[in-house]
Amino acid sequence: MADSDWTDMLAAERMRVDRKFEDQLEASSFSRQQWGLVMTAVEFEIDDPEDPDTASLRADTSKLSSVMAEIKNLGERGGGMTSPSGGGSAGSGGGGGILSTIAGLFGGGGGGGALQNEAEELAADYTETLQEHLEKRGRWATICEQAASE
Numbered sequence: 001m002a003d004s005d006w007t008d009m010l011a012a013e014r015m016r017v018d019r020k021f022e023d024q025l026e027a028s029s030f031s032r033q034q035w036g037l038v039m040t041a042v043e044f045e046i047d048d049p050e051d052p053d054t055a056s057l058r059a060d061t062s063k064l065s066s067v068m069a070e071i072k073n074l075g076e077r078g079g080g081m082t083s084p085s086g087g088g089s090a091g092s093g094g095g096g097g098i099l100s101t102i103a104g105l106f107g108g109g110g111g112g113g114a115l116q117n118e119a120e121e122l123a124a125d126y127t128e129t130l131q132e133h134l135e136k137r138g139r140w141a142t143i144c145e146q147a148a149s150e
Contacts, residue, residue, distance in 0.1 A: 006011035
């Protein structure tokens with residue numbers, strides 16, 4: 001599936017929402033760099049785009065586990081987590097390698113857990129904020145219409 005026009009339409013609006021979302025990000029365990037990595041793994045979908053009144057924007061976080069090991073590494077290298085509970089090595093001892101990477105791809109070995117849950121919750125909050133922003137700016141119906149036509 002190629003990038004669709006409706007997701008392109010989201011790009012400028014996302015920049016505006018990013019600014020609105022800064023306080024929530026600051027209060028999270030993620031640095032800006034880590035959050036950027038989270039968002040590379042999130043894909044937006046619109047459920048029932050045929051009816052903008054009932055349609056909803058949804059964050060597909062199914063690929064998030066593939067970046068969790070790197071997000072954790074960023075935190076361990078000091079690029080990272082702002083909360084006191086998130087900044088340590090989480091007792092992993094060995095600190096990476098091929099086995100950790102493989103385990104992370106399958107959701108094991110410290111790639112997920114509380115940090116991944118927080119990322120999923122933040123992505124859901126971001127998505128809700130984005131849809132509210134689109135509705136307030138009168139862009140939601142247009143985006144739904146475009147999504148429904150694809």
